[in-house]
Amino acid sequence: MTGSARRPRAFLLYRESALRRDALRQPPGTAQRYSLYGLDELAAGGLDVHHNLEAGDAPVQSKVAGSVLDRAVQAAGGYSGDFRSVLASRHLANAADVVFSTVDTVGIPLVLLARARLVRTPIVYAAIGLPERIEQLAPRVVRLYADAYRRPRAIVAYGWGEVDALRAWLGENGPPVHFVAFGVDTDAFRPVPAAVPDSDVVSIGADLRRDYALLLSLAERRPEWTFRIVASRDHVRVLSSAPPNVTVEFDLPFALTHARLAAGRVVVLPVQENSYSGATTVLLQAMASAKPVVVTRTAAVARGYHLEDGLNCRLVPPAAPAALEHAISDLLGDPERAIAVGARARETVVQHLSWHRYTDTIRELLLSACGPITVRA
Structure with missing residues (x-):
């Protein structure tokens, strides 16, 4: 039996929004697809990429369970998120080699479910305002959240202020917290000499x-x-x-x-x-x-x-x-x-600060998190 490499499977978790739905309807390479956090570039870079918005509406059981968990987390003094979407995608996430959580709205439920052993796939977590959310936790659940956030393989933040705050909170036993500068498509956004100032x-x-x-x-x-x-x-x-x-x-x-x-x-x-x-x-x-x-x-x-x-x-x-x-x-x-x-x-x-510089960095973090992938021939 010989082993051959296959494309690593990456599953991206997005927050449901009209902006993202509109971006997904646009052809690859168009400017508004920046809100997909490199979906096209990751696929072009050798990853087998899927995401939670590919499916239709969440099943009834995910909606019910998500509502129950949301109420339970809030009643305990925690900070909640979109449990419904994460639960609906859990089997797809567990079938992947790495999960990229792009925003805290889905990331918070994801790490809490990982702590409960319901999500087993390595996680790369993008934090966008996580320290401000942690400040809102009731004291009795701070330790639980810290334990949950020590489970991702890596945490990404787009500002050094957030990196410093998360490193201080998670301490030496936390996962690596990386500063990644966000990027921009410099072909889509360029000077418009014909624009008339209004x-x-x-x-x-x-x-x-x-x-x-x-x-x-x-x-x-x-x-x-x-x-x-x-x-x-x-x-x-x-x-x-x-x-x-x-x-x-x-x-x-x-x-x-x-x-x-x-x-x-x-x-x-x-x-x-x-x-x-x-x-x-x-x-x-x-x-x-x-x-x-x-x-x-x-x-x-x-x-x-x-x-x-x-x-x-x-x-x-x-x-x-x-x-x-x-x-x-x-x-x-x-x-x-x-x-x-x-x-x-x-x-x-x-x-x-180009878009490709940003997406190349995310790609390397995802590949590092999932490690070598082989299939048996």
Whole structure:
């Protein structure tokens, strides 16, 4: 009997969302498939890749069991997630050689089920705000969660602030926690010379750490500037009080959002301090598009993203209205400087933060987690 290599089977767990469903309907290579965390590139790189959204609706038994587990976890003082989706995919996950959990919504149930020996496949876990979730745990379950999170083969975080927090929490007995810089498709996101500016300031983003209240207060102080904000409906309450010089749009399709990005003179991304969100996805898309960007220096992007204040972006402290106003004014008032900052921004992402660099790193982590694979001939 001889052994021959086969393609390692990787199973990707996604959070259910309209964004991801739309991305899956697009052909491989299109820009909006960034939300699939390298699905196409992993398949092209030699992995046999499947994911939880390939199936239809979850079976009734998974829905019932998921609801029971969700209530039990919350009643115990834990932080829950989408148990239903993970339970529905458990057999497929166990048939794989490695599971890549792409977000905490599915990752938390996954590691808890692994602790209960219901998921046996090696796990690579992407953390996106896990320290903030751990802080919400009741003291009586912190040790249980720490034990669960020592089971993945590797944990990935996209900001050094989150890496530092997770390493401190898990200690020497924890799995390796890797910083992996997120990436951007520099072919899909590139300068659009034909774009006609329609606003002085454009700000785009859905995550709850965006500081839109700070941006609105600035708009009130600077009525001569025009603002456009593209957000999710999670921000309706804050943005309902926008002044007249602010245009607000919710839940735009990807192509329209891309067009709004291209039509802003300056991209402004104010973020509240946190370990994981630095408006990273939009930041990289704007930089690849050679846009001048003003972004908050959070722990998520202060290290590892090659950001240099005044050279390839403008970095401002969190909750600092005067600094934010000054940085925007600096770029709006000096178009040549803004163009130079944008050009260097694109150079930075092309050299250091490409999408292939990101997906190659994820691929290597998945292959390392599953180890050598052979089948008997």
